[in-house]
Amino acid sequence: MSVSGQCSKQPITELCWSSPLKRCLEDHELVVQVQASMPSDSKFLFRKNYDKYEFFRNPLNFFPEQMVAWCQESNGSIPHSQLLQNFLNSSSCPEVHGFLYLKASGRKSWKRLSMFLRRSGLYYSTKGSSKEPRHLQLLSDLEDSSVFTVTTGRKQHNAPTDYKFCIKPSKVRSECKELRMLCAEDEQSRTCWMTAFRLLKYGILLDQNYKSPQQRKSPGPHFSTPVRSVSENSLVAMDFSGRMGRVIENPLEAVSAAVEEGQTWRTFIPKKCLLLYFYPILLCLSVIHRTQLWFRGRIRREESHKMIMQQGQVDGLFLLRDCQSNPKAFVLTLCHHQKIRHFQILPCEEEGQMSFSLDDGSTKFTDLIHLVEFYQLNRGVLPCKLKHPCTAVAL
Numbered sequence: 001m002s003v004s005g006q007c008s009k010q011p012i013t014e015l016c017w018s019s020p021l022k023r024c025l026e027d028h029e030l031v032v033q034v035q036a037s038m039p040s041d042s043k044f045l046f047r048k049n050y051d052k053y054e055f056f057r058n059p060l061n062f063f064p065e066q067m068v069a070w071c072q073e074s075n076g077s078i079p080h081s082q083l084l085q086n087f088l089n090s091s092s093c094p095e096v097h098g099f100l101y102l103k104a105s106g107r108k109s110w111k112r113l114s115m116f117l118r119r120s121g122l123y124y125s126t127k128g129s130s131k132e133p134r135h136l137q138l139l140s141d142l143e144d145s146s147v148f149t150v151t152t153g154r155k156q157h158n159a160p161t162d163y164k165f166c167i168k169p170s171k172v173r174s175e176c177k178e179l180r181m182l183c184a185e186d187e188q189s190r191t192c193w194m195t196a197f198r199l200l201k202y203g204i205l206l207d208q209n210y211k212s213p214q215q216r217k218s219p220g221p222h223f224s225t226p227v228r229s230v231s232e233n234s235l236v237a238m239d240f241s242g243r244m245g246r247v248i249e250n251p252l253e254a255v256s257a258a259v260e261e262g263q264t265w266r267t268f269i270p271k272k273c274l275l276l277y278f279y280p281i282l283l284c285l286s287v288i289h290r291t292q293l294w295f296r297g298r299i300r301r302e303e304s305h306k307m308i309m310q311q312g313q314v315d316g317l318f319l320l321r322d323c324q325s326n327p328k329a330f331v332l333t334l335c336h337h338q339k340i341r342h343f344q345i346l347p348c349e350e351e352g353q354m355s356f357s358l359d360d361g362s363t364k365f366t367d368l369i370h371l372v373e374f375y376q377l378n379r380g381v382l383p384c385k386l387k388h389p390c391t392a393v394a395l
Helices: 031-036 080-088 187-202 204-216 251-268 271-291 301-310 368-377
Strands: 013-018 043-048 068-070 094-103 110-118 121-125 136-140 145-150 163-169 180-184 317-322 330-336 339-350 353-357
Touching: 080 187, 094 187, 110 187, 136 163, 145 187, 163 187, 180 187, 187 204, 301 317, 301 330, 301 339
Parallel strands: none
Antiparallel strands: 013 043, 068 094, 094 110, 094 180, 110 121, 121 136, 145 163, 163 180, 317 330, 330 339, 339 353
């Protein structure tokens, strides 16, 4: 596939470099330039990436207090509102610090070191956690390097944890340095290191990329109201007993009319005819969820984790799948606070009518679409609302 020009500036579109190393191209990068530096066996993937600019909305989720310090003459504390501004402002000197595992050159052994990420580059301490200049060794600069996620298995590199990433030097430089393989202790710290690397390298460009599509989304004079789904628009009760139909506005009259109509159907129409009439409709309702973007079918728990990871661990990212242990049940996989949780959706049968519930029957729904739409508007028993469907990757 041939690609030219710049990446799309949609905040949820990711252009990935697919290989053992993976990274998201920034909106200001020229695709043709990146393509020229790619290995021949690499390729681009287009997919949703919900956390590309999520750190602008929820910076505290990306930068834990214990990992961020400020290298300024005044040692006063910085308010959380100033957190991102210090990364964007070239006059301030933010610092991310913590422990990382560094892979030894040409070997599979790893060493746990105290690391410091500053505007000038990534350093490690040769003496414990000392920050004295004589004890700091430059591992990689920011200007001529890029940070990648490592997609290969943990055993292949004998890594101490699953949270691997690497810093790859640019091939433009004449003196080509080797790739630096690193490993964090958990997903939150890896996200912090990689996000800080992007901010310190690109700074104000990321802020401009984030604000550009937001400004285009502002409603204009001809802004139209979004169309609601049928489930949101309650069907009105109608009375067709006269020459012309009329809307029944009184709720009590509407209930009475519905009961009377139901009794009339049961009186004059045989049950066999009712079954033959409604069976195709019931059959359609029982499988209609399989056409939805958020339904992934019979996939394993590990595969659902991988899909959520690929599209960004943001609050409200979700998918539904078939339950492996119970063929009649389903599972809701939901991301919250960068953790992936699973909730079982159990079938409930009452008076011959099937429904589904997330809370042991307290709240019931006739199908999975109604369930999803409800929890998109209400948190209920979930830690957060359903916000972003985890869709399939489109090449």
